[in-house]
Amino acid sequence: MEVEGVPLDDKAKRMRDLLSSFYSPDPASFAPSLPPNTSSRFATLDTINTTSFDADQYMNLLVQKSNMEGLLHKHVEMAAEIKNLDTDLQMLVYENYNKFISATDTIKRMKNNIVGMESNMEQLLEKIMSVQSKSDGVNTSLFEKREHIEKLHRTRNLLRKVQFIYDLPTRLEKCIKSEAYADAVKFYIGAMPIFKGKIFSDSESIQARAEAVMLLKQLDFPVENLKVKLFEKLEQFLVDLHLESPSRGSISDSASASAHEASICEFAEAVRAYKVIFLHSEPQLSKLAQDLVTKHFDATHQQINKQVRSGDLLSILRIIWTDVLLMDKVLPEASLTDFALQSARVAVKDYISSVFKRLLLGVSDVLMKFQVTQKEGIEEDSSLQATLEASKEAVMQGSIDVLLEFRQLLEDNSELLLKLRDSTTDWVQEGFQDFFTKLCNYFLLLSGKSNAANRDLSFMEGIPGDKIVPALVLVLAQLSLFIEQKAIPRITEATSCFPGGGTRGFGYGPAFVPAEICRIFRTSGEMFLHIYIRMRTQKISVLLKKRFTSPNWVKHKEPREVHMFVDLLLQEFEEIRSEVKQILPQSLQRKHRRTDSNGSSSSSRSNPLRDDRLTRSNTQKARSQLLETHLAKLFKQKMEIFTKIENTQESVITTIVKLSLKSVQEFVRLHTFNRSGFQQIQLDIHFLKNTLKDISEDEAAVDFLLDEVIVGTAERCLDPSPLEPPVLNRLVQAKLAKNSDLSAVSS
Amino acid sequence: MQGGSTGVGYGLKYQARCISDVKADTDHTSFLTGTLSLKEENEVHLIRLSSGGTELICEGLFSHPNEIWDLASCPFDQRIFSTVFSSGETYGAAVWQIPELYGQLSSPQLESIASLDAHTCKIKCVLWWPTGRHDKLISIDEQNLFLWSLDTSKKTAQVQSQESAGMLHCLTSGAWDPHDFNTVSLTCESSVQLWDLRTMKKTGSIDQAHVRNVDYDMKRRYTLVTAEDESGIHVWDLRNLKFPVIDLPGHSHWAWTVKCNPEYDGLILSAGTDSAVNLWLASPGEDNSAPDSLVEPPTRRVEPLLNSYSDYDDSVYGLAWSSREPWIFASLSYDGRVVVESIKPHLPKK
Secondary structure, rough: HHHHOEEEOHHHHHHHHHHHHOOOHHHHHOOOOHHHHHOOOOOOHHHHHHOOOHHHHHHHHHHHHHHHHHHHHHHHHHHHHHHHHHHHHHHHHHHHHHHHHHHHHHHHHHHHHHHHHHHHHHHHHHHHHHHHHHHHHHHHHHHHHHHHHHHHHHHHHHHHHHHHHHHHHHHHHHHHHHHOHHHHHHHHHHHHHHHHHHHOOOOOHHHHHHHHHHHHHOOOOOOOOHHHHHHHHHHHHHHHOOOHHOOOOOOOOHHHHHOOOHHHHHHHHHHHHHHHHHHOOOHHHHHHHHHHHHHHHHHHHHHHHHOOOOHHHHHHHHHHHHHHHHHHHOOOHHHHHHHHHHHHHHHHHHHHHHHHHHHHHHHHOOOOOOOOHHHHOOOOOOHHHHHHHHHHHHHHHHHHHHHHHHHHHHHHHOOHHHHHHHHHHHHHHHHHHHHHHHHHHHHHHHHHOHHHHHHHOOOOOOOOOOOOOHHHOOOOOOOHHHHHHHHHHHHHHHHOOOOOOOOOOOOOOOOOOOOHHHHHHHHHHHHHHHOOOOOOOHHHHHHHHHHHHHOOHHHHOOOOOOOOHHHHHHHHHHHHHHHHHHHHOOOOOOOOOOOOHHHHHHHHHHHHHHHHHHHHHHOHHHHHHHHHHHHHHHOOOOOOOOOOOOOOOOHHHHHHHHHHHHHHHHHHHOOOOOHHHHHHHHHHHOOOOOOHHHOOOOHHHHHHHHHHHHHHHHOOOOOOOOOOOHHHHHHHHHHHHHHHHHHHHHH | OOOOOOOOEEEEEOEEEEEEEEEOOOOOOEEEEEEEEOOOOOOEEEEEOOOOOEEEEEEEEEEEOEEEEEEOOOOOOOOOOEEEEEEEOOOEEEEEEEEOOOHHHOOOOEEEEEOOOOOOOOEEEEEEOOOOOEEEEEEEEEEEEEEEEEEEEOOEEEEEEEEEEEOOOOOOEEEEOOOOOOOOEEEOOOOOEEOOOOHHHHEEOOOOOOOOEEEEEOOOOOOOEEEOOOOOOOEEEEOOOOOOEEOOOOOOEEEEEEOOOOOOOOOOEEEOOEEEEEEEEEEOOOOOOHHHHHHHHHHHHHOOOOEEEEEOOOOOEEEEEEEOOOOOOEEEOOOOEEEEOOOOOOOOOO
C-alpha cells in the first residue's frame, strides 16, 4: 500500500477515510485528486485511487514502466491489497449493519414507550380536572359561609346601631339626669342621619324604607316633612316597574311573573306602612294605586294595538286583577276594583273593536289586491274567481276566528271577566253589527256609489282614487250575497250560544240584528249587480255614441260591409260574459224561451206587419202608416224589456244586451238617415240578430228590440227602402267568413 | 197599468218629443206641444185642460214648417213661444206668435216674430228668461252659447253676446238659474258647465258624464237636478260640486228629462226611455240629514220614489209641470200621446 505513495500512516486513518468516502459520495471532498483531464498526459500510477481511474491506461503504463520482476511484484502486491480491501469492505458492511439493527431496536423501544404515554396523559388531565372542581367546590361552599359571615357582620353593625337607637331614649334620659346635655345632643344628632340615609338611599327596598320611617315616627321625628319625598320615591318605584315585560309573549315565563308579583307585594307593603305612618295620606295613596292600574292598562292597550291574541289578553287581565285584589286588601279606600273594572271595560271594548278593525282590513286587502292587479293589467283567468273565494274566506274564516277569540274571552272564569261577561257579549254583538255595517259601507265606497266625505271610514287608506274595475263590483255583489246567505246565519248561530248579554236597556233589543244586516247586504248585493250592469252599459253607450254621432247619416254611402262597431259591441259582450261566467251562478231553469215568453208571440206577430209596412212605406200615406203602427201596438202585448235582474249569468248578460239595444234605439231616434244610412243600420242589426242569439237568453225581447231599432231607423229615414234579403245575407255571410278567418288566424 | 185611470189623455197625430207649460196663461192650465215628423207636415198643438180637469181640449192647431226638436213657451206672453226645428240637415230656431183670434180662423198660421239664425251648427235648445217680462233669450247649439235681445213688438232679435264652449264639448241642453239670472248651466258630453252671462265665461263644472237634462229647483237656491243616461238622477248643491247631495236610482234605461216642481219642495219628476215617468221626493228641507242618511244603506231611507207612472207605450221625452196648478203635470211619449196627471194622491201628508 505504501507503494502508491498515498500517505497511509495507520489503519485507523484508512478506516476513517473509507468511512468518510462511504458516507459522502463526493470524492473531491476527501481525495486531493488531480483534475480529471490531466490523467492522460501526466499519467502516474497514483491514479488508481481516483475516480478517473482508467484500467487500460493503467495497465499500459504499468507494462511500459516496469520489468517482469517489477510486474510480478506488483501483482503480488496488488493481490494482497485487494484481499485487504475485501476484508475492510466486509467489516464496514458488518459495522453498518450493526448500527442499523441497533437503530431499529431503538425505534422499536421508542414506539413501545409512546403507546403508554397517551393513557398517562389522559389520566393526568383527569386528575387536573378533579383538582380544579374540588377547588371550586371548596370555594363555593366557603362562599356561602363567607357571605353569611359578611351578612352577619353587617347585621351586627346594624344591630349595634339599632341598639344604640333603642338605648337612645334611656341614654338621653340618663344624660339629662346627669345634666350632660352636650352628650345628649351628640347622641341624638348621631342617630338622625342613620334614618335619613336609610329613607332616601335608593339601594334600600321600599319595605325597608317604610320600616325606617316607622322608627323615625316612634322618635317623634316630624315625618310629615319627609312625606313628599317619600311619595316621590314611591312614584319612582312605579315608573321603574316594568309592567310591559311580563305580558310580552312570555306569560309562561314564571321567573318574570314571580318577580312582578314580588315587586307588587313590596309596593303593597309600602302602601300599608305609609298608610299607618302618615295620617290623611289615603287620597294620595289611592292616586298612586290608581296610577298603577292605569299603567297596567296603558300597557294592555299597547298590547292590543300590537294585535295580541285573546289568550294573552286574558293572562294580562288576570295579572292585573291579582294585583288589584292585593292592593284592594291594603287600601280599600281607593276602591281599586271599581276603577280596574272601568278600565278593563275600556280595554276589552278596545280589544273587540281592534279585532273587528283588523278583520275589515283583511277583507279590504283581498279586494284591493285584485283591484291593483287588474289595474296593472296582470291577466289571470282564475283571478276573478280566486278573489271571490279569497274574500269569502276572509269574511267567513275571519269571523269564525274572531268568534273563537271572543269565546275564549267569555269562557274565562276569572272574576274580572265574569263581571264583564254580559257587556262583552253585547260588545261582540255590537261589534259584528258595526263590522258588517262598515263592510257594507266600504263596499259602497268601493263601488263609487257613495263618496268618502260622508263616511267614517277614515282608516281605509287604500281607497282607489281612480275608478274601480267593473269586475270587482261583480265580486262585491257575489260577496254580499255570500255574506247574506252563508256568513250571517253562521255567525248568528255562533253568537246565539254566547252566555249572558242583554244588559242593554229595554227597548234596544240585541245589538246584533242579523235580519237587518241580511237585508242591508241583500239590497246592496242587488245594487252592486245594478252598478255592474250600469258600468258596463255606460261603456257600451260611449261606444254607441261615437258610432252614431260621428258620421253624417244624411250623406251616408252605400253599405259595403257590416260596420266594425258591431265587432266592438260583441267583443264587449264577450268580455262581460267571461267575467260573469267566472263568478255568477247559472240560472236553474232556462227562462224566456220562445215557448213560454208571453211577449214573444206578440212580437213575432207584429213582425210581418212591420216588414210589410217597411216595404210599403214609400207608397202608402203617412196617416195610415202611423195608424198601422198604433194598431200593431194595440194588438201586441207590451213587451217587458226591463225585467227584474236576477243573480244569474243569464239574467245579467241578457239585461246588458237589452239595455244596449235599447240605447241603440234611442240613438237612432236622434238622427236623420238617408237610404244608405238606413241600409247600413239594417245590415248591422241583421248581423247582430244572428250573433246575439248565442249570447242572450231572452231571445224574444232581443228580437223585439232589434226590430224596434230598424223601425226606428225607418221612421227617421228620408227614403226607407231596405236592402234586398239576398244582398243582406251575402254581406252578413261575408262578415261571418271574415270573422272566422280572423279567429282562425288568431288561434 | 198602474195609475192608468188617473191620467187624462190626448193624442197627437205624429211622433213628438217636446211639451211646454204655457206659463203666461193664468186663466187656464194649458200646454204647447209640437210634433216630430220627418215627412209629414208638423203641427203645434195648444192644449187646455178643461175646468173639471177631466178632459184635454185642443185649443189651437197650427202647422209648423219643420219637425220640432225643442219647444218653449214665453213666460210673459201666452201667445209667444220658441221652437228649435230641423229639416233634413239644416237646423233652425225661431220665435213664433200665435195669431190673435186664432179660434175664428179656419187655418191659422203662426206669425214668425224672429228667427234665431246666427247659428252655424245644430241648435239644441232655446231658453227664456226664467220669470217675468224680459227681452233676454238664450239659444244653445252644439258648440256655442248665444244671448239674444228680443223685441216682440218690433219683431226683431239681435245677438247680444256669444261665446264658444269649444269644439270638443258638444253641448246638448241647458237651464237658466231662476235664482241667479246671470247663471245658466249647460250640459255637454262629459260635464255640466256653469256659465256666467255677464262675462260669458265658464265659472264651474260638475264632472258627470252623459247628462241629458238639467233643471234648477225653483224653491231652493243652489239646487240643481241632473238626469243621466245610465247613472240615474242626481241632486247637486252648487256650492259643492264634487259630490251629489242625493243619488236617485232613476230609470231602468236612460233618464231623459227631469223637472222640479215649481211649488212643492223637493218634488222631482223624471221621464225615461223605459216608458215611465217617476215622481220623486228628494227629502225636502233635510240637507243636513242627507249625508247622514247615506251612511245607512239607501234602503234605510224613506223610499224616495213616490210613484211610477208606467202607462206609456214608448219612451217619454216630454215633461212639463203646470205652473198654474203645480200638482198637475203633462207628459209626452214618443208615440205622440199626451197624458196629464195629478200628483195629489201621492203628495206626502203634511
